[in-house]
Amino acid sequence: MAVNEEALMWVEKYRPKNLNEVVDLHDIVESLKAFMRKPKTMPHLMFAGIPGTGKTTLALCIAHELFGPNWKNFTLELNASDERGIDTVRERVKDFSRYSRTGFGDIPFALIILDECDQMTGPAQTALRRIMETSSRTSRFILICNQSSKIIEPIQSRCAIFRFSRLDKLAMKEQLQCIAKNEKVKLAPEAAERIVDFSEGDLRHAINALQTAAAYKEGGEVDEKTVSLVIGEASPMQVQKMIRKALFGDFMEARKTMYEIMGSFGFSGNEIIRQVQREIFKMSDLTPEQKADLSNVIGEYDYRLTQGANSDIQLSALLAQFGKFGKVIGETY
Amino acid sequence: MEKYRPKKIEDIIGNEEAKATFIEWLKGKRKTKKAVLLYGPPGVGKTALVNAAAKESGFTIIEMNASDTRSEKAVNAIAKPATSYLALDTFTTGSKGNLLFLDEVDGIAGNEDRGGVSAIIEIVEKSKVPVIMAANDPDIDKLRPLKKICLLVRFHQIRLPLIIALLQKICLLEHVKADFEALEHIAQNSKGDVRSAINDLQSLSEENHVLTLLDTMALSSRNKDINMDETLRGYFSAKSIEEVSSLLFRASVDYDEFIMSVSDNLPRRYTNPDELALAYDYVSKADLFRGRIGTEHWHLLKYFFNELSEAAAVAPESYKPFEFISPPIRIITLFWTKGKRTMLNSICGKIGALCHVSHSKAKHEFVPFIKMMLQNQKSSSLISWLELTPEEVDFLVKMNRY
Numbered sequence: 237m238a239v240n241e242e243a244l245m246w247v248e249k250y251r252p253k254n255l256n257e258v259v260d261l262h263d264i265v266e267s268l269k270a271f272m273r274k275p276k277t278m279p280h281l282m283f284a285g286i287p288g289t290g291k292t293t294l295a296l297c298i299a300h301e302l303f304g305p306n307w308k309n310f311t312l313e314l315n316a317s318d319e320r321g322i323d324t325v326r327e328r329v330k331d332f333s334r335y336s337r338t339g340f341g342d343i344p345f346a347l348i349i350l351d352e353c354d355q356m357t358g359p360a361q362t363a364l365r366r367i368m369e370t371s372s373r374t375s376r377f378i379l380i381c382n383q384s385s386k387i388i389e390p391i392q393s394r395c396a397i398f399r400f401s402r403l404d405k406l407a408m409k410e411q412l413q414c415i416a417k418n419e420k421v422k423l424a425p426e427a428a429e430r431i432v433d434f435s436e437g438d439l440r441h442a443i444n445a446l447q448t449a450a451a452y453k454e455g456g457e458v459d460e461k462t463v464s465l466v467i468g469e470a471s472p473m474q475v476q477k478m479i480r481k482a483l484f485g486d487f488m489e490a491r492k493t494m495y496e497i498m499g500s501f502g503f504s505g506n507e508i509i510r511q512v513q514r515e516i517f518k519m520s521d522l523t524p525e526q527k528a529d530l531s532n533v534i535g536e537y538d539y540r541l542t543q544g545a546n547s548d549i550q551l552s553a554l555l556a557q558f559g560k561f562g563k564v565i566g567e568t569y
Numbered sequence: 570m571e572k573y574r575p576k577k578i579e580d581i582i583g584n585e586e587a588k589a590t591f592i593e594w595l596k597g598k599r600k601t602k603k604a605v606l607l608y609g610p611p612g613v614g615k616t617a618l619v620n621a622a623a624k625e626s627g628f629t630i631i632e633m634n635a636s637d638t639r640s641e642k643a644v645n646a647i648a649k650p651a652t653s654y655l656a657l658d659t660f661t662t663g664s665k666g667n668l669l670f671l672d673e674v675d676g677i678a679g680n681e682d683r684g685g686v687s688a689i690i691e692i693v694e695k696s697k698v699p700v701i702m703a704a705n706d707p708d709i710d711k712l713r714p715l716k717k718i719c720l721l722v723r724f725h726q727i728r729l730p731l732i733i734a735l736l737q738k739i740c741l742l743e744h745v746k747a748d749f750e751a752l753e754h755i756a757q758n759s760k761g762d763v764r765s766a767i768n769d770l771q772s773l774s775e776e777n778h779v780l781t782l783l784d785t786m787a788l789s790s791r792n793k794d795i796n797m798d799e800t801l802r803g804y805f806s807a808k809s810i811e812e813v814s815s816l817l818f819r820a821s822v823d824y825d826e827f828i829m830s831v832s833d834n835l836p837r838r839y840t841n842p843d844e845l846a847l848a849y850d851y852v853s854k855a856d857l858f859r860g861r862i863g864t865e866h867w868h869l870l871k872y873f874f875n876e877l878s879e880a881a882a883v884a885p886e887s888y889k890p891f892e893f894i895s896p897p898i899r900i901i902t903l904f905w906t907k908g909k910r911t912m913l914n915s916i917c918g919k920i921g922a923l924c925h926v927s928h929s930k931a932k933h934e935f936v937p938f939i940k941m942m943l944q945n946q947k948s949s950s951l952i953s954w955l956e957l958t959p960e961e962v963d964f965l966v967k968m969n970r971y
Contacts, residue, residue: 245935351925451941494898496902498902540856546825546859552847556836
């Protein structure tokens, strides 16, 4: 297994550096290797799939394979959800392709990895398409997204699209055991099972949970109890508190918690509503019918959030709707 | 304020296209029409542009504005001599001649100014010198005849970043230490009006040379004035939809501030959860219409009002007077939590760069785990790999769970 000794977060430490080190994803890796044999012919690429399935890893592998240890000089990594608008993206791509015009060796282009592309609005994507066109002589793009359907057609048609499916549970468990062995941590099989269940096919999430559990045990065996503890601690408590207060009819407290979450942690309305949705389904004291009813309401307000002017108002209104459900569950967790 | 009145064309921020069109016209490159009408919201630099451009191209301005009476007689008395003859001092001072500037032409209204518009048209037709007009709202019926004979140049609200940058510059020159949020709030409050933004900055920083978001809070409550409180009181105590509706159409409050105040105070008005849920549903729909209105579809305002009226009239019989929450909860929360947010953002930026994830992913998927790791064993190597400062480590260990 490939190990990057410098990195201390295990997700980085055990991230494969070149395509040969990637254990899963055979079909995709083989196609990419074909491109690597004749790098000049490499088209723009699009990697689509759920989080933690290796999209960024393969993009970085390509950078390594193309440019060697100095890959950072020829690769621009951008995250669409971090950059403020398409103008910033345009400027950075322009600047970058100006400085690295010559490329590396006989590779006549530089690499631009644009992560979370599906976060971009329609107009921004249209602008991105222009950028891809104007800089196509000097750059190749790797676009990474969760859903390729959220990317406009003209961009899709300019890329070779690779779809990443949910990682196999068995393969994930093997990976975790492999890492544990290398870190000299004993990982109980049930504990590995629990981590894999919790992470829903997201290897990054799984490895983070493993590392945290190992830090808890400090040399001892990581058992299922530790894993459950870590997972519990990592789940969003404030959001749960907000939901319960709202369901219990204590709107004022629920809204106060909402503002605490927005204020202290800087979560956006969208982020909060996504977590609310997730937490509702995790709550064991609600019946399936109640969950479905609540989910309907959340869906309606999720939509209103995208259409309205003010997310505070829409979130407050959602919390008020929860109050209608009456005291369906206990107030405390 | 006077100190920062733009003196040169380049000092005027924003509206590049309008500026260019006007200057071309003044230089005679686009003299298809003898007169020009500059229109747009107040405080975006229309008057300043005329003054600066005239100075730079050597014109002498003869100015009339709304405070002068604009009857036909008055217009003729001042404007006609100015436009009929080239100025006598043209040859001696190098002046290119006169230029007639009629500011605030939409101020022409009522009996007193009867005939003002037709007089202006006559002047423009007979004028030998350029005539410049400025107006805040060009759609007043009375001005319609002017549109035919004028080159129309539209000015827009100044964009927020430009105003903020200007305020920052002034703060630097005046040695005022101002938070970015404070300037942002002033700029937002100005609604694209540079003049009022500078005025507000001056009045707020007059006493001491430090300006925080909290200081600027006085601003919204001052501008909001009695009107907001009165409207809110009338809104919540109304007996019927019709009553609220007519109140809303009469009220002169900022709609965005108003709906926020309604949302802030709604749980005080409706203590019954079912009533609250219903009322909030209407407020939420009102916000939907606010979203659809955006900056141009103001004809939808009636639907916005309608939803708000419904929200007020959910249960008229349950009304009891209550004390309003103010200032806005949102601003207060954001103020007190600013330090935490900044700290968390800086941490997430470091994680994001090292682990190839966005700030948001770092926040959700890494911070909770890293926090736990640091709580259990203060691994100094992990801290130094993540390049966390001691303050950031302390913050992570002590921070509340999401």
